[in-house]
Amino acid sequence: MGSIGIKSSGSEVVTIDVHAAKGLIQTGHVYLDVRTVEEFQKGHVDAEKIINIPYMFNTPEGRVKNPEFLKEVLSACKKEDRIIVGCQSGVRSVYATSDLLTEGFKDVRNMGGGYLDWVKNQFPLKIPLNLVKDEVPLKAPLDLVIGEVTVKEPLDLLNNELP
Template sequence: MGSLDKRSGSQVVSLDVVETKHLIQSGYVYIDVRTVEEYKKGHVEAEKILNIPYMFNTPEGRVKNPEFLKEVSSFCKENDPLILGCQSGVRSLHATADLLKSGFKNVTNMGGGYLAWTEKGFPINL
């Protein structure tokens, strides 16, 4: 017998930055899950953008933001179309999985992150 995924419907979808750019332009909310410091150095240009860190830098290293789900829920509804991005695509992958597990329905990960976005020469804000 095959094993069933009890979290069915929570499969993370990662799209490349070209596909992501089209979704952002079509009205998706872009959530930059990098730290505030990273965000201030430059971020994806998007009409609807939020900076909600998934992790914080501490003297002991990076720790997960315990308020992440609550913060996203305070700005976004479970059915809102969301795209999550970070520096390289790792943190946003985990953050996307967390949101899907908590009941969000339409969340996509931007594969490659901000690094891939800037490599393509796509617009940024400083």
């Protein structure tokens, strides 16, 4: 997939689909989830190197940009790190990717479609144990991890309105 047209000081945001993103995440790219902490805690991409730094916060006045976003990313990542940026549907991540490129990050890509496309493609998720309730039948095999379950076939969750 090509770039989407947002420019940031000479660098254009490159958007890749979830299939390409999954492959890159599996080969060591950092997955930067820019959703809110609340969204992240409901479930997220199953990645070895995953960081949650919200690009925006929910406030009574609506969503506002996280003023510490770049500072927080710089404290967690190096500008040379290979990073895939994702959000819920692929919108916030475009702007976050643009900001990172402007800041001088070298290898940053936006994951088009976001977490919603990841789930629709039945890619592995991590979901908190407290969201996996007895009344929700899960057909997918689960691997237990501390405080979370890894769901190998998330379509069963999507059909049951989780996460």
